[in-house]
Amino acid sequence: MTMPRDLPAAAPAGPRRRRGALLSTLRSPLGIVASLFLLTLVVLAVVGPLHWGETAKVAELTRLSEGPSADHLLGTDAGGRDVLARMLTATRLSVLTAVLATLIGVTLGVVLGLIPIVAPRWIARAVNAALGVALAFPSLLLAIVVSVVLGVGAVSLTLAIGLAMAPAYARLAQTLGSSVAGRDFVAAARILGVGRFRILTRHVLPNVRDPLIVNASIGAGTALVAATGLSFLGLGVQAPRYDWGRMLNESLEGIFVNAAPSLGLAGAIVFAGVTFALVGETLSRAFGLHQPSRRLWRRLRRRPASPGEQAAPLSVVDDPVLRVRDLKVSAPRGDWWATPVRGVSFDIGRGEVVGVVGESGSGKSLTCMAVAALLEEPLEVTADSVCFDGTELVAGGRVSGQTSGELARRLGTRMGFVFQDPSTSLNPALHVGTQVAEVGLLHGGLSRSAAHERAVDRLDAVRIPDAARRAHQYPHEFSGGMRQRAMMAMALMGEPALLIADEPTTALDVTVQREVMALLAEINEVKGTAVLFVSHDITLVASFCTRVLVMYRGAIVEDLSTADLAAGRAQHPYTRALVEAVPHLDAEPGAEFATIAEGADFPTEPVRSRS
Numbered sequence: 001m002t003m004p005r006d007l008p009a010a011a012p013a014g015p016r017r018r019r020g021a022l023l024s025t026l027r028s029p030l031g032i033v034a035s036l037f038l039l040t041l042v043v044l045a046v047v048g049p050l051h052w053g054e055t056a057k058v059a060e061l062t063r064l065s066e067g068p069s070a071d072h073l074l075g076t077d078a079g080g081r082d083v084l085a086r087m088l089t090a091t092r093l094s095v096l097t098a099v100l101a102t103l104i105g106v107t108l109g110v111v112l113g114l115i116p117i118v119a120p121r122w123i124a125r126a127v128n129a130a131l132g133v134a135l136a137f138p139s140l141l142l143a144i145v146v147s148v149v150l151g152v153g154a155v156s157l158t159l160a161i162g163l164a165m166a167p168a169y170a171r172l173a174q175t176l177g178s179s180v181a182g183r184d185f186v187a188a189a190r191i192l193g194v195g196r197f198r199i200l201t202r203h204v205l206p207n208v209r210d211p212l213i214v215n216a217s218i219g220a221g222t223a224l225v226a227a228t229g230l231s232f233l234g235l236g237v238q239a240p241r242y243d244w245g246r247m248l249n250e251s252l253e254g255i256f257v258n259a260a261p262s263l264g265l266a267g268a269i270v271f272a273g274v275t276f277a278l279v280g281e282t283l284s285r286a287f288g289l290h291q292p293s294r295r296l297w298r299r300l301r302r303r304p305a306s307p308g309e310q311a312a313p314l315s316v317v318d319d320p321v322l323r324v325r326d327l328k329v330s331a332p333r334g335d336w337w338a339t340p341v342r343g344v345s346f347d348i349g350r351g352e353v354v355g356v357v358g359e360s361g362s363g364k365s366l367t368c369m370a371v372a373a374l375l376e377e378p379l380e381v382t383a384d385s386v387c388f389d390g391t392e393l394v395a396g397g398r399v400s401g402q403t404s405g406e407l408a409r410r411l412g413t414r415m416g417f418v419f420q421d422p423s424t425s426l427n428p429a430l431h432v433g434t435q436v437a438e439v440g441l442l443h444g445g446l447s448r449s450a451a452h453e454r455a456v457d458r459l460d461a462v463r464i465p466d467a468a469r470r471a472h473q474y475p476h477e478f479s480g481g482m483r484q485r486a487m488m489a490m491a492l493m494g495e496p497a498l499l500i501a502d503e504p505t506t507a508l509d510v511t512v513q514r515e516v517m518a519l520l521a522e523i524n525e526v527k528g529t530a531v532l533f534v535s536h537d538i539t540l541v542a543s544f545c546t547r548v549l550v551m552y553r554g555a556i557v558e559d560l561s562t563a564d565l566a567a568g569r570a571q572h573p574y575t576r577a578l579v580e581a582v583p584h585l586d587a588e589p590g591a592e593f594a595t596i597a598e599g600a601d602f603p604t605e606p607v608r609s610r611s
């Protein structure tokens, strides 16, 4: 039996969106085929014994083990009974065994898997240890042992397979449950005094439900094969009852003179298995858990540019360090593609400091990650050109997240990236010095000791106190500001032509923010490194940068100098709304702050406003 797939625990959609997604998936070719297959299987399971049950019992003693004929399409068995009628009659028992076994396996698995989240620690430890032991056994072997212990028969077969499936589902539920239990909303519920059981039912279960349902549908096919296999071995359904496995065993004796019964039964087993897999795949698409198909990738590549995309930049720089033309980032959302970055074009001059502002979700981070070739599948990054420091990153219209060779060396030594969250940007398992030294080892041709020496020197340059000692510490021993400076030290291992800083100060307190900004300014001045600085804080951008790109709904709507911005010469209504929303210290006490109304709709047409 195969292990359940470790699908991501997706946030559950609301009931209406869920229903809508399910209906639209059911109308897709996959959904239609899956529904037809499932309907056929259910009808056969319900109607089979009623319609063909009596015919299946009739034994024609003059027609034993006959081949296919007009009367008996799959021939007769050794007792002179019609194989097709028996096969159709056996559909109910075969399918029911698989479905019930899966239900038992999933239910038991979910209970065992989620116990550690709610039970006292000693119970959780005991359950974990038992699960570890159970998982060490191959599940089919476990099913054989259990069915021998329980005694052969349809009921014990169902229980045996269900019990054998449970450990794998328990592990899956535990993995999914633990990832949800660590999220902030669970912590918030705990702070509010919500009990553990209620947290489990209200917060954890709804968030792991979808991947479990998808796995259960696919797992039913595995259960069917296991049940058929055990019955085939004589450990499952016993005479006078019969399922496909037992029939397959009986048909084997005469397979060389009459292969039709074995082939027919194999076809039935494959049909049922494929049905369960198709249902699982359909649900996976409806719940947004699947990876997009190759056909979808191809369709995306053929997709024509949609209106509003901006192939021409709003301003052009001579000899830019970075030139971006018509950059688009698309992300799969179920069966369709969202385009959070809709064709942006811009230049950054050598040594220039350019800010990117825009509301949350406007595509600032995706744009930065895309130009640094950091985005990978399932995200799709296309562009006419992304030319960094004289090197074209676009090949075949696409920017790949997997760079190698000269390109990786160039990006590693000439481009630096400082991420928003200093707590996740460094590997917690490695010393900071080791991580900073990596660029020197990989691309600088330095020996291990020389790379370490340079890393210490770079940490010192970004004012990490006692750098030689600190280099041997782990990231958790650094403060947030020190981690951001360590990221800058990493960039300074090479000779960076561009430093992309994606909200590098958002997670820091004001004093540390100032230190980080001062360091960025120093790197720009001393090294001549251009900076692409992303921030929500338009005042900070105006004071630090010389030019601002304003992003709105995945496009650059205005590209203006900070002098124009400060002098109130912004022309796009969205830029003006951003400026007006900046709080002023000289505002009347008690006066309401200006804000951008939720759902406010601004034009996405860009304006040219550089003086």
Ligand SMILES: Nc1ncnc2c1ncn2[C@@H]1O[C@H](COP(=O)(O)OP(=O)(O)OP(=O)(O)O)[C@@H](O)[C@H]1O
Residues within 6 Å of the ligand: 331, 332, 340, 358, 359, 360, 361, 362, 363, 364, 365, 366, 367, 379, 536
């Ligand atoms: N890995 C991803 N897969 C799919 N969609 C994504 C991914 N990353 C971001 N998005 C979506 O793309 C859109 C733009 O995201 P992005 O992170 O670029 O926004 P942002 O402007 O940087 O926002 P913020 O200021 O909050 O960081 C958002 O709607 C986001 O949900």
